[in-house]
Amino acid sequence: MEEIDVPPFFLCPISLEIMKDPVTVSTGITYDRESIEKWLYSGKNTTCPVTKQVIADSELTPNHTLRRLIQSWCVLNASHGFKRIPTPRPPINKAQIAKLLTDAKSPQQQRRCLRKLQSIAAENATNKRCIEAAGAVEFLAAIVINSNSMEESSEDGVDSTRPTDEALSILYNLQLSEAGLKILLRKNSDFVECLTRVMQRGTYESRAYGALLLKSLMEVADPMQLTRLKPQLFTEAIQILQDQKSYQASKAMLQLLINVCPWGGNRVKAVEAGGVPVLIDLLIDSTENRACEMILTVLEMMCGCAEGRAKLLGHAAGLAVVSKKILRVSQVASERAVRILLVVSKFCATPSVLQEMLQLGVVSKLCLVLQVDCSNKIKERAREVLKLHVRAWKNSPCIPTNLLSSYPA
Numbered sequence: 529m530e531e532i533d534v535p536p537f538f539l540c541p542i543s544l545e546i547m548k549d550p551v552t553v554s555t556g557i558t559y560d561r562e563s564i565e566k567w568l569y570s571g572k573n574t575t576c577p578v579t580k581q582v583i584a585d586s587e588l589t590p591n592h593t594l595r596r597l598i599q600s601w602c603v604l605n606a607s608h609g610f611k612r613i614p615t616p617r618p619p620i621n622k623a624q625i626a627k628l629l630t631d632a633k634s635p636q637q638q639r640r641c642l643r644k645l646q647s648i649a650a651e652n653a654t655n656k657r658c659i660e661a662a663g664a665v666e667f668l669a670a671i672v673i674n675s676n677s678m679e680e681s682s683e684d685g686v687d688s689t690r691p692t693d694e695a696l697s698i699l700y701n702l703q704l705s706e707a708g709l710k711i712l713l714r715k716n717s718d719f720v721e722c723l724t725r726v727m728q729r730g731t732y733e734s735r736a737y738g739a740l741l742l743k744s745l746m747e748v749a750d751p752m753q754l755t756r757l758k759p760q761l762f763t764e765a766i767q768i769l770q771d772q773k774s775y776q777a778s779k780a781m782l783q784l785l786i787n788v789c790p791w792g793g794n795r796v797k798a799v800e801a802g803g804v805p806v807l808i809d810l811l812i813d814s815t816e817n818r819a820c821e822m823i824l825t826v827l828e829m830m831c832g833c834a835e836g837r838a839k840l841l842g843h844a845a846g847l848a849v850v851s852k853k854i855l856r857v858s859q860v861a862s863e864r865a866v867r868i869l870l871v872v873s874k875f876c877a878t879p880s881v882l883q884e885m886l887q888l889g890v891v892s893k894l895c896l897v898l899q900v901d902c903s904n905k906i907k908e909r910a911r912e913v914l915k916l917h918v919r920a921w922k923n924s925p926c927i928p929t930n931l932l933s934s935y936p937a
Contacts, residue, residue, distance in 0.1 A: 541578050720757070723741060812849050866897070
């Protein structure tokens with residue numbers, strides 16, 4: 529069979545395959561819709577792959593003329609194995625979404641609107657961005673807030689939670705841009721508090737979506753918003769960690785605590801919510817490296833305040849499990865664990881604590897750190913801990929002779 533060369537302008541510049549749905553971006557270059565959507569939305573790029581210019585408007589304009597040329601060429605070359613590409617369905621636009629939102633006035637219409645939005649968003653990334661650009665973020669947030677209020681005043685909250693579940697599901701699956709997340713924080717000042725209530729008494733799905741959304745919101749919040757977080761948020765975050773019903777939600781709560789606990793007041797709130805014993809129990813059972821690293825990171829932050837250190841020392845397994853993770857998980861985990869032991873050694877070095885660290889093998893583990901191949905940062909901090917209490921530990925029979933030789937002078 530004779531080979532036919534495909535005209536180069538029929539090929540997508542990204543995939544180098546024949547375009548099925550050619551669209552033109554603001555820089556004037558035409559791509560196949562699927563390829564450019566993946567580039568812009570999944571890859572979170574903002575430039576044109578060919579010109580490297582910033583794409584000012586992510587609106588994709590269908591190139592009908594080129595599509596018809598490609599279809600005609602495929603028909604003419606059908607004998608060579610080329611199939612005519614089907615005419616794509618017209619993409620959704622902002623005006624259609626805006627009308628859908630405007631018409632959703634009654635509870636029944638809102639339900640239909642939510643189902644329609646869910647269906648549209650599931651089709652592709654362009655639809656998600658279109659939904660966001662049409663103002664659906666505020667619409668969905670209002671449903672969550674209003675449904676939550678209805679639930680509070682209703683004796684039977686079963687029906688009132690359904691719109692909340694659907695709206696939260698859509699908000700999460702839209703994978704909102706940073707601008708969209710900031711709209712939620714700026715224009716809906718009580719949305720974070722509303723998500724906290726959802727996490728407290730919502731359904732399994734709504735609690736998980738609420739936790740994931742809250743994590744995303746805290747990643748774009750400004751310092752002023754982060755310092756005003758209410759204690760109840762920390763209580764519910766710790767509760768989700770304790771329940772361990774959703775892996776995704778638990779991981780989101782660990783990341784949330786990492787984002788908010790650099791502020792001292794938030795550390796105290798997290799400790800008062802019962803965070804330290806819950807984290808220690810999680811650390812005992814955790815086998816995944818990344819989870820251990822995140823738990824130790826949060827635990828280190830909480831030990832940055834006196835209340836956190838007291839809770840660590842008050843837990844029967846606190847010092848032992850932190851020490852156990854050194855050299856067993858990763859360099860990051862080891863460094864976090866040694867830093868926790870360092871703050872304990874600096875600020876809580878009572879005779880009983882020093883003796884406990886000896887008996888639990890914490891001091892021996894730090895001596896081992898100086899002998900093995902690990903980062904200089906870990907060695908420096910381990911050396912610092914050992915030097916702080918050289919008189920209390922160096923000549924102790926609790927330290928094996930082979931490890932005692934590495935004890936710093």
